[in-house]
Amino acid sequence: MENNHQKPHALMMTYPLQGHVVPSVHLAMKLASRGFTITFVNTQFIHQQITKSCHHNHDPKAEDIFAGARKSGLDIRYATVSDGFPLGFDRSLHHDQFMEGLLHVFSAHADELVGKLAASEPPVNCLIVDTFFVWSSMICEKYNLVNISFWTEPALVLTLYYHLDLLRINGHFGAQDNQEDAIDYVPGVRSIQRKDLASYLQSANTRTVVHRIIYKAFEDVKKADMIICNAVQELEPDTLSALQKKQPVYAIGPIFPTGFAKSPVATSLWSESDCTEWLGAKPSGSVLYISFGSYAHASKQVIWEIAYGLLLSEVSFIWVLRPDIVSSDESEPLPPGFGDQIKGKGLVVPWCCQIEVLSHSSIGGFLTHCGWNSILESIWCCVPMLCFPLLTDQFTNRKLVVDDWGIGVNLRDKKSVTREEVGQKIRRLMIGGLADERRKKVREVRKTLDNALGPNGxxxxxxxxxxxDMKVKIASNKQ
Incomplete structure (x- = not known):
């Protein structure tokens, strides 16, 4: 039995997108603080983006994002791996080409690195990688590692991808003419509309590179020894219980930095503007925070309608507008003269530390793309949401926020969005009786998160x- 007490050494590899990097880093810290040795792997490109955003322009190899965490006594080593593309390649502009590389080429680079680390001291004995990687079972079998899949989105999204075959059989996915009736046959899901499925499950073309990644990843996840997810048992009880009947699934969310403070580990791919002084001058609960996340794009027309809607609402706002929000080769997404019209009323920044802004007392609402990290952070800060999903899981996440938990408002009732609707919905989110009701609700959901993370949660x-369970599995793998 002695083996059982040997420290687990986990190799963690994060999917190379901002929304996946953040929870992976915090998970690494959480496990390291429970006595794990962690070797954390970023792609060289993500590593370069992070170090660039920290303004350190000396040798990138000398940079180690976990140096601070190690000073505080955590055993986290850091490594990087090529994603198969040159560092200068524009991954946002050539999205599909980049994804093809992740599907076909990246596994060879991962395999080589895991092989080296499996032979290191202490040897790696388990692999914790993002569910969207398509190669983890192959590599775990090759090196005899415990295979742990890390799911960074809600359990509802996991279960819908997991049961793709049911959606297909019932004509809700991949058919010439998809059924539009409610989907009520997925284990643990009471009923869901097609418009609330992830965008890839709604699309007519089901042979894109992202679809092929999804098919492969969700075949592969069924071979995992365990799945950990950034979800909360009490928020999705039926869905999680149904999944737990199929495989060991552990809901350990929300995965935040300790004390919800700014993390000692750099995770941001862009340099962050400091908005504290600007926010400090505004009354409590008066400012709308707007961010469409790190990944999805929006059309210029949508950006303009939101801009004019903000002016109509007359509400103060901070708007995080990534330089490539429309596209890498479109440098001016905002309407002409917008900057002059918002003097003193609004602040537009390319990126910020979101948890710092959301936890500021002057924030009263969040116009969000409904990325899962953003939703969890918004709940934690008791900020109700105006939901504007753009891509992937965001449509399903919106359903949870608005329909299931009642802590948000829909912005996208129709296919296109108008400035009038934007202006009205912002006011409805921020001002009046309904706004107070939603704030009360979001405080209740925050309590649920609090309890889940408490000592008996x-x-x-x-x-x-x-x-x-993992230590037991590691010990039995050695036999």
């Missing part, structure tokens, strides 16, 4: 179970 208990 479900996420804490699930994390302990996961660690114990």
């Amino acid at each position: 479900s996420s804490e208990k699930n994390l302990n179970d996961f660690i114990n």
